[in-house]
Amino acid sequence: MASARMRTGLGAVLAAASALLGGSVLAHAEAAKPPAASTVILSLSPRTVRWATVYKVPDTAGHDPYYHVEVIEEERHTPPWQFKRLAVHIVVTSEALERSRLEQKAKTYIYKDIEFRIAYQAWRELSQAQREAVVCRTAILECIGEPDSM
Structure with a gap:
């Protein structure tokens, strides 16, 4: 029961953060490409x-x-x-x-x-x-x- 509440609470926090940031909370980082050499x-x-x-x-x-x-x-x-x-x-x-x-x-x-x-x-x-x-x-x-x- 506690873990279900934790998941729900975490989901609510992520949803709130997403709303505040205007999009996805997870940032997409592209790997830096080494020079083609x-x-x-x-x-x-x-x-x-x-x-x-x-x-x-x-x-x-x-x-x-x-x-x-x-x-x-x-x-x-x-x-x-x-x-x-x-x-x-x-x-x-x-x-x-x-x-x-x-x-x-x-x-x-x-x-x-x-x-x-x-x-x-x-x-x-x-x-x-x-x-x-x-x-x-x-x-x-x-x-x-x-x-x-x-």
Whole structure:
């Protein structure tokens, strides 16, 4: 009997709160989506791995036919927080991305992309001619001035 009264009392409280709030008491929280990102291994040695994190793929509707990547280097067998950003934002053609890709596998990580987003926004604010001037058309490591082999 007491539990029935408790359920009724709880129902009344929820109904009253719902009326006061003008809707449902239960809040619907959407999960934060991580950035859609993939990785491309650029170079691999017994000591070091370099990879490109691809954050933005071509968008012909938005007149952006390029890939937008961040380039990371990490000494193998070190903790994930010990890494070096070789480039915060590189704009590459699909051909340059494919020329840069190694088929070998390596452990990689995706880091917070705030620096990438800031640099990407700065690139978007450039004139069309300036944007085209900074597009990497050869290979990613060549474009940032890093040798392929280590």
